[in-house]
Amino acid sequence: MNQNQYRHRFTAPGVPQYGGDSAHVRASAYALLSSLYQDQPDVSAVDRFSSLWRNFDNALSGNCLGRRTLLTGSQFCAAWQSSDSRVSLQLRREFALLFLSPRGVQPYESVYRGTRRRLMDDPWLQVREFYRKAGMQKGQRELHPEDHASVELGFMAYLAFMDSQCSAAAGKEEIRTEVAGTQLQFLEEHLIGWIPQLCRRIEAVPEAPYYHRVARFTSALIEEDHERLVVSAKHTYSTCKGSSL
Amino acid sequence: MKQAMLIDQTKCIGCGACTVSCKAIYARASFGILRTRMKKYETGRFPHVSFRFRKHMCMHCIENAPCIEACPVNAISYVSGDAGGMVIIDDDTCIGCGNCTRQCPYQAPDRDRDRKKAEKCSFCSRRVLAGQTPFCAEACPVGAITFGNRDDVLAEGRRRAEILRAKGRSHAYVWGSADTMVLYLLDQPPEIYELPAEGYTASRQTLLTRLATPAGGVLAAAALGAHGLHLLRERRRRIEDESKLQESHAGRADDG
Amino acid sequence: MKRNGLSRREFLRASAAAAAAGAAGSFVLQGCARQETEIEPYRTDETLGGERFSYCGVCSANCAMIGHVAAGRLVQLRGNPDDQVGRGKLCVKGYSAIKDLYDPDRLKYPMMRTEARKGPGIDPKWVKVSWEEALQTTADGFNDAIESHGPETVAFFSRGHDWMNRLRDAIGTPNHLMHHSTCFTTHTAVWRACLGMGNRPFMLDIARAKYLLSFGWDMPSKAKNMSARDYVAALSDGAKSVVVDPRLTVTGTMADEWIPIKPGTDLAFMLAMIRIIVNEELYDAELVESTTYGLDRLRAQVQDYTPQWASGITGIDAAVITRVAREFATTRPALIPNHKRDAGGPNYSNSWRAAHCMVILNAMVGAIDHPGGQIVPRRPYLKPFNAVFPPPEFPKPRTERIDGFEKHPIVGPTRRGDFSTVTDALLTGKPYPIKAALFRKHNVLAFPDATRFVEALKKIDFIAVCDVWPSEMVQMADVVFPEPYFLETSGFGDRDYHEFYPQIALRQPMVPPLYDTRGYGGIISGIADAMGLGHIFEGVSSSTLWDEQLKAMGTSWQELNNSPNGLWSDEKPFVPTTEFKTPSGKIELYSTVFEEHGYDPLPLWQEKRELPSDQYPFYMLISRPPMHKMSQTQNNELMAQTYLENAVIMNRDRARQLGLEQGRQVYVESRAGRIRLKLQLEEGIRPDCVCIEHGFGHWSPSLSIAHQKGANEGDLIPHLSIEEMVALKDPGAGACMTDFCVSVRSA
Structure with missing residues (x-):
């Protein structure tokens, strides 16, 4: 593989023609979900993701996408596949109801894991510190705070893309192990601790049927990703025992 | 240097600035669980009526705090240092059993049933040991809370009480001067404020040990007086009702 | 690891x-x-910690504050010790403001409704829109109304604001409404007439007073910082306080004496006081001679108002009235403090006369603009917006207002509008309909007859709302503009609630804005642009305005920003005012201005509008708890933990007679409406009164804490037609906020 191919994949995630391997689809899924929590849905982006999802070979998915993820992902794509303007209005309404005019669904980690209902609480400090240790921060133009679901999922997408880059490149096993470790740590310290709860709250809002699919897809992806990374970390630890610590 | 806090209830307007500035900092407790809160006490009959506020909080018993004795997991202790009698709960160790609340003569620890922890005033012990003033004393907009050297604070309280007595408020006195770090300047009898009489903490201590025997119970009732016990029970009942109310509020806040 | x-x-x-x-x-x-x-890659950020200066935006007292920012978040707010208003303290609401900043329920983006029906229980079905779309939609809504129905069919419900005022004038609508007719407009009218000043006539030097006589004045229990502090200080210094109020308030319980007067009869008490003080010549003869006008006419006027007469009306012993009058006149400095919605506020149809008596009594004991009295704030010169940015020529409005506010010649020029008559105008479309409106931070709960006002709002084709929280008004909006919370904004403000010398406080953003918000000025100029009126704000910017204004005072934006305490002060010695901007140049006890405009030039006894009947046996009182600012803070979690919902406060014995017990759910009903609340029994209230605290009964489901807590007593306040309002002959056009009676029965 040459350098061009890397750049190709890296700069244009989520666009169907570059799809293929499951690591890439996984990263694209995180990126898409990040965007669905960040702003009102752009139906064309969902369509692009859907064709990526359809086109990649399910047989390969055993590597990194679990059964429930595949099921909920397909259900999500099936339900959302439409650029019908009436559906689009419904999606915008759901987004505003859930995230802008809150009835208990507030997509901030601080609201779930910090002192009750306050933004910028300790989880916000911790996740910011996590990004900083990873040498990153949220972008200057990004209005959402660091512990917003979209930013955390976006960071996870970033890690997943790095993972897919490493998997595609030869001689990067060591870094890949480290990136996998960071993903597991991020899931355990942040996403697993509150995103499933957020998803349950979304599913409890009757007026948001489309986002129910998003919520189910999100929690399946996170929970199965977590299980997979735990297993793989154990495997890595047993095979590399004594090499570091 | 022994320190103390004097709360002048004759100046207090009951606004709750102390409550919110405390909760804004010590924010971990659930909705409605407050380290300090204002309660209003009305006396007399229309039109000869008045009311007073009392800032409810941990009194910080200088010696033998009953909550320390009552805690089954040794989560409550005195803060080491020479400020004199600051009692704190270690949140990690606390199991939220409620024993401290039941044994406290002032029902000061608030039982946070959601977190399964007890929550009470820490006297801002870290600030105090660092030479600063507790947040509530800093916040009070009318200057009703004085914090500092115990002797100075006590002298100031007694001076104020004398002035008030001279002005015709014959009941004005400093409450708590023997036993607690928190002192009140009051102008009504202590029972109006749901407070035991002077020296109550110390006498209760000895009673508590006697309560272990069946005969002790009788003795305790006699010593406290039927009225005292009635007040205590009433207080407990009210606190229970209140905590039920708070629970329902907290629940609603969560649902919302 | x-x-x-x-x-x-x-x-x-x-x-x-x-x-x-x-x-x-x-x-x-x-x-x-x-x-x-x-x-993106991490960079170190120097702006994440330290102290920032601001002043509080919860109420208009504007206490200067210092914010501690650590790791990029605001962790604590405290008072600025060098500020005249707060003197290093904030009130319970100011300390809680930090929670509002981080309230997840705040408005975050511009939104538009996609559901045509409006009202409580109807989901507006919001969608997020871009600023451009929101501004253009609003501009189209306004332009449609102007083109199809005329410029006067556009209305603004907002406090006065330089940018908004200019857009209003450019459109050419007379319809600009603010809340003052529910607040303190009667005091304004009397001050304008008798003293020739006073758009905010309530700065008090309580700390130095030795005798305080309050008629329903209760700022300490509203926790207004300067009043609470100064009241406590005055009492500690040995001042005597007498409180005349149907309900025992914090002010009352701390006072030496509480006089539970019959509601709306304070005027009789004060008239009798004037008679005693005048007849016994207890007034400050020298000051009255040199600074007031009309004592002789006053003397002749009040002779019928004997203490015995007043006793019959007020229910207070004549000897008490006489004693209080003598004490008041002979203990100096003495003061009758006033603020808003006290006995002289717009509560009763006779309140303006009571406010007039307050000015007379204070003037007679030398309490007008003297230490220990009512003070005219020493404001710095604020160069007007129109002087910094001269406006183009605008057309005069071609019609009258819909609320009839110009029919009140003394307060009419303030253009503050009338909240109690506007409902009728909107509902009937007379004299003409309103087709488009902009609301800013005036919530529906604040209007008399609030439920009916919601019905009236449905008659407006297009409503835009600027707010910080998803209030009830937001639920009625077609387009919503989110504004930043004050802790995210910059600017400066003077200290006019407590300003003995000119002083300016700086406002710096504590943290960067959390959401996609814009300031009100920016929203207004955006609407103007989209309407094709961009030229009216050409060259206008807040930074230029601030710098010009500060330079005119003798400082600059840069100097203020570099100030070590966030303040700029011009410490001049206090010199009492001796010349007043009235026709006589004096304090007019006998008001020639009232006379000229057909109002009674001297206070006469007048019964309040409504008295208890078999159907409605209780007088209604309205108060506000210290921890809430009107209907604006109920969703603040800190404040909600200290006061979550309101109740009906009733005298314990009276409740027993009616078979009602503590905590029982009851219906309170007036001729305007009915609400359901819990009963709270107290000794400290007259048996013929009930009292409800204002600010509750939020029905917006987006306010996750405040939603459905308590009820809004505004539903009980009758609205007025323009004819009824004019017939009251109140120069302040007060909304008669508590001049009605209610019934209470078990629910």
């Missing part, structure tokens, strides 16, 4: 490897075309 973690060095290495494979620099997740979550 190395198992899962990467050290920073290792991670950077990994990042570099990934970056080498792709684009360097920021990582943009291009999941979609229009939206992206951006993550």
